[in-house]
Amino acid sequence: MKRGLYVGRFQPYHNGHNAVIDSIAHDVDELIIGIGSAEISHDLRHPFTAGERVLMISRALKNIDIPIYIIPLEDVKRNALWVSHVKSMTPPFDTVYTSNPLVIQLFREAGITVTSPPMYQREMLSGTSIRARMIAGENWDECVPPEVADVIREIHGIDRIRQIAKTD
Numbered sequence: 001m002k003r004g005l006y007v008g009r010f011q012p013y014h015n016g017h018n019a020v021i022d023s024i025a026h027d028v029d030e031l032i033i034g035i036g037s038a039e040i041s042h043d044l045r046h047p048f049t050a051g052e053r054v055l056m057i058s059r060a061l062k063n064i065d066i067p068i069y070i071i072p073l074e075d076v077k078r079n080a081l082w083v084s085h086v087k088s089m090t091p092p093f094d095t096v097y098t099s100n101p102l103v104i105q106l107f108r109e110a111g112i113t114v115t116s117p118p119m120y121q122r123e124m125l126s127g128t129s130i131r132a133r134m135i136a137g138e139n140w141d142e143c144v145p146p147e148v149a150d151v152i153r154e155i156h157g158i159d160r161i162r163q164i165a166k167t168d
């Protein structure tokens with residue numbers, strides 16, 4: 001039985017993340033999705049709450065046929081303690097999937113296998129560029145699964161991020 005952990009901030013969850021998870025789902029029996037910086041919301045880099053991100057991801061993944069555990073993970077002030085913190089919050093896992101250099105380093109130093117999935121259409125599919133499109137009034141919904149676009153509309157996410165951009 002292989003259980004994987006995929007960590008990200010998912011601000012918002014987009015089609016690049018979705019392509020990675022489709023591919024990881026062929027490689028593992030169960031998947032944990034760790035929502036990083038869970039305590040941060042309502043700023044330009046992190047407009048959405050942990051609960052809103054749970055909703056985006058759980059709706060977008062409703063057709064994945066392996067067990068998925070979505071777990072918000074708050075940051076801790078000491079990088080050296082973060083892996084223990086993550087392990088205390090999640091079911092046990094065998095492999096971590098991430099391209100974040102600090103996350104790779106911390107898990108490898110802890111003796112945990114790390115795999116870096118390939119990037120999909122990175123020019124278009126990054127949280128940074130999608131948030132910029134939202135603020136600029138450009139097309140953003142083609143970059144996210146339709147269920148995520150619905151959640152963002154339901155929570156008035158575009159109004160929120162534009163308001164933050166005005167006052168930031």
Ligand SMILES: Nc1ncnc2c1ncn2[C@@H]1O[C@H](COP(=O)(O)OP(=O)(O)OP(=O)(O)O)[C@@H](O)[C@H]1O
Pocket residue numbers: 007008009010011015016017020045097098099100117118119120121122125126127128129
């Ligand atoms: N287009 C993509 N294709 C594949 N993996 C991606 C893509 N975009 C992000 N990832 C990976 O998904 C994980 C979570 O990333 P994250 O939530 O920070 O998204 P991001 O698009 O990089 O966001 P931001 O631009 O806000 O930093 C990271 O390992 C990241 O490298």
Ligand SMILES: NC(=O)c1ccc[n+]([C@@H]2O[C@H](COP(=O)(O)O)[C@@H](O)[C@H]2O)c1
Pocket residue numbers: 007008009010035036037038074075076077078079080082098099100102103106
């Ligand atoms: N000390 C810490 O709390 C610590 C260390 C490394 C990564 N993280 C978190 O892991 C997540 C990694 O996600 P991204 O790859 O999307 O940046 C972020 O939320 C980041 O804050 C936290």
